[in-house]
Amino acid sequence: MIASFADPGQRTVQAPFGRALAALAEERPEIVGLSADLTKYTDMHVFRDAHPDRFFQFGMSEQVLLGAAAGLAEVGLRPFASTYSVFATRRAYDFLCLDIAEPRLPVTVVGGLPGLTTGYGPSHQATEDLAILRGCPNLTIVDPCDAVDLAQIVPALAALDGPSYLRLLRGAVPSVLDEYDYRFELGRAVAIRPGRDVLIVSTGLMTMRALAAARALEADHVDVAVLHVPTIKPLDVDTIVAEASSGGRLVLTAENHTVAGGLGEAVGAALALAGRAVRLGRIGLPDEFLAAGALPTLHDRYGLSTAAVVERVRQDLSGRAQRRGGESS
Amino acid sequence: MRTGLADSARNIRRYALEMGEVQGQGYIGQALGVADVLAVLFGHVLRFRPDDPAWAERDRFLLSVGHYAIAAYAAFAEAGIVEPSELADYGADGSSLPMSAMASSTPGMEISGGSLGHGLGIATGMGLGLRHRGSSARVVTLLSDGELDEGSTWEAAMACAQFGLANVLAVVDVNGLQADGATVLASGSLVGKWEAFGWTVRRTDGHDLDALVTAFDELTAAPTGPSILLADTRPGRGVPMFEDRERAHFLPVREDEWAQAREQLT
Numbered sequence: 001m002i003a004s005f006a007d008p009g010q011r012t013v014q015a016p017f018g019r020a021l022a023a024l025a026e027e028r029p030e031i032v033g034l035s036a037d038l039t040k041y042t043d044m045h046v047f048r049d050a051h052p053d054r055f056f057q058f059g060m061s062e063q064v065l066l067g068a069a070a071g072l073a074e075v076g077l078r079p080f081a082s083t084y085s086v087f088a089t090r091r092a093y094d095f096l097c098l099d100i101a102e103p104r105l106p107v108t109v110v111g112g113l114p115g116l117t118t119g120y121g122p123s124h125q126a127t128e129d130l131a132i133l134r135g136c137p138n139l140t141i142v143d144p145c146d147a148v149d150l151a152q153i154v155p156a157l158a159a160l161d162g163p164s165y166l167r168l169l170r171g172a173v174p175s176v177l178d179e180y181d182y183r184f185e186l187g188r189a190v191a192i193r194p195g196r197d198v199l200i201v202s203t204g205l206m207t208m209r210a211l212a213a214a215r216a217l218e219a220d221h222v223d224v225a226v227l228h229v230p231t232i233k234p235l236d237v238d239t240i241v242a243e244a245s246s247g248g249r250l251v252l253t254a255e256n257h258t259v260a261g262g263l264g265e266a267v268g269a270a271l272a273l274a275g276r277a278v279r280l281g282r283i284g285l286p287d288e289f290l291a292a293g294a295l296p297t298l299h300d301r302y303g304l305s306t307a308a309v310v311e312r313v314r315q316d317l318s319g320r321a322q323r324r325g326g327e328s329s
Numbered sequence: 330m331r332t333g334l335a336d337s338a339r340n341i342r343r344y345a346l347e348m349g350e351v352q353g354q355g356y357i358g359q360a361l362g363v364a365d366v367l368a369v370l371f372g373h374v375l376r377f378r379p380d381d382p383a384w385a386e387r388d389r390f391l392l393s394v395g396h397y398a399i400a401a402y403a404a405f406a407e408a409g410i411v412e413p414s415e416l417a418d419y420g421a422d423g424s425s426l427p428m429s430a431m432a433s434s435t436p437g438m439e440i441s442g443g444s445l446g447h448g449l450g451i452a453t454g455m456g457l458g459l460r461h462r463g464s465s466a467r468v469v470t471l472l473s474d475g476e477l478d479e480g481s482t483w484e485a486a487m488a489c490a491q492f493g494l495a496n497v498l499a500v501v502d503v504n505g506l507q508a509d510g511a512t513v514l515a516s517g518s519l520v521g522k523w524e525a526f527g528w529t530v531r532r533t534d535g536h537d538l539d540a541l542v543t544a545f546d547e548l549t550a551a552p553t554g555p556s557i558l559l560a561d562t563r564p565g566r567g568v569p570m571f572e573d574r575e576r577a578h579f580l581p582v583r584e585d586e587w588a589q590a591r592e593q594l595t
Binding site: 032053054056058059061063064066067068069070071072073074075076077079094095098099102103 | 389432433439440441444446447449450451452453454455456457458459461462464468480481484485487488491492
């Protein structure tokens with residue numbers, strides 16, 4: 001049983017990535033799947049079982065996994081190559097960068113266990129994958145919120161004539177966005193929930209946490225808006241700047257990633273370059289190697305749980321109120 | 330036929346010297362050393378259409394050693410893929426012939442090598458993909474012995490054997506030389522290493538055209554898995570004053586020596 005970050009009682013979908021890829025491959029015979037001894041741990045087994053003649057197992061060899069993905073694309077196939085994010089980025093980055101991204105090949109690198117989605121410690125926690133990859137030219141980077149997002153993202157990336165990196169959510173993946181009027185569009189940030197007091201600009205599973213926190217804060221009569229940013233690169237700067245600089249709201253970014261080099265820094269830079277003075281805070285993982293342990297405890301400890309987000313919003317609002325009080329006295 | 334290949338090898342060396350003189354630099358030692366291998370590859374082994382570098386059924390030639398670009402351009406010119414007159418632009422700003430090979434710049438250049446240890450991995454995917462699509466095209470990758478230090482080369486070596494890729498042929502320029510001097514990790518039994526990884530291996534004098542033709546013929550006759558030719562070469566081959574010079578990864582050549590080198594060319 002693969003550990004899930006789903007909250008107790010939450011609706012989930014099993015292996016949405018593998019299902020979406022296997023279904024899409026029925027219509028697109030050029031789609032091939034590759035993995036490096038992590039087939040069932042990246043939900044690629046669903047594709048493998050449905051299309052065994054189009055699945056290639058590379059063993060624990062992430063460099064040739066990505067090099068071969070490039071080679072397959074060079075001869076007209078459409079590879080999805082899965083491994084853990086730590087291996088795709090830290091171990092095989094040269095191959096992702098030079099073999100796939102530089103020649104703009106249509107390959108999707110699928111990274112499992114992005115950010116803090118395992119309690120196995122730094123060897124498995126890809127807390128800086130976005131920081132590494134944001135600097136890679138030509139690469140589209142997507143961080144889905146849930147199973148609904150993933151099911152739409154897979155065909156969108158397969159239709160893209162260029163390289164992409166998908167932060168995978170695997171196993172029993174929560175289903176949240178079907179409760180909202182939401183449709184994934186590559187490169188677009190989507191306002192999912194309006195709110196007068198606070199704007200949370202979030203990506204990946206932190207959008208799910210932001211939405212849960214927003215509901216919890218209704219009891220405090222705090223009105224929280226959520227802007228979901230599934231595409232990290234290219235970033236929808238126009239929408240982010242417009243939303244963040246309207247209404248005089250407290251703006252918090254939220255990401256399942258270190259605060260160094262991820263969404264928070266990207267949003268901060270976008271606002272600064274647009275000349276907008278916005279009170280901005282960042283919710284994300286600390287710039288340190290994280291502890292091993294149980295995921296729910298770790299999400300509490302490092303500030304990613306719904307309760308931690310609620311508390312952070314309260315603190316930041318209260319801090320702002322105190323400062324206003326100080327200014328007026 | 331051998332006379333034709335010998336002429337080709339000489340032309341490749343001459344083109345390389347002309348490019349070297351244009352820039353006053355280039356990996357001329359390696360280019361002269363690998364010229365015979367390239368003459369046999371382009372004149373006898375590879376199936377390609379000089380006027381149609383994107384022909385779908387072409388054999389793919391992957392220059393894993395991107396710094397051998399000067400040698401590849403010379404071979405492309407001899408094979409009719411590049412106009413010999415274009416060689417004068419070698420290494421210039423905006424040239425289609427950059428000093429390190431780039432697929433985006435040069436017709437016929439399949440990959441952007443240079444970060445060593447990449448070619449065989451890409452060849453693995455191309456071999457898999459071509460076989461999957463029912464193509465009879467082959468993938469031929471030029472590596473160097475120094476490049477065998479890279480662990481990724483051996484990941485790919487295992488994968489090619491595991492997948493039984495009979496359409497993958499690797500060629501290693503064994504010149505005993507890498508950036509810091511003599512080869513470090515790839516010394517010892519290269520034949521034994523590759524055989525242990527499941528490859529069919531031939532090792533031959535990289536300047537003996539007959540031996541090269543025979544070895545390639547044997548490897549490509551009815552392969553059942555990946556095969557590799559280890560070609561022993563001498564940097565600077567064909568220009569006596571360069572052959573005798575101290576072996577160096579980046580052969581130093583004075584400005585006035587280029588004309589002399591062309592005259593010495595055997």
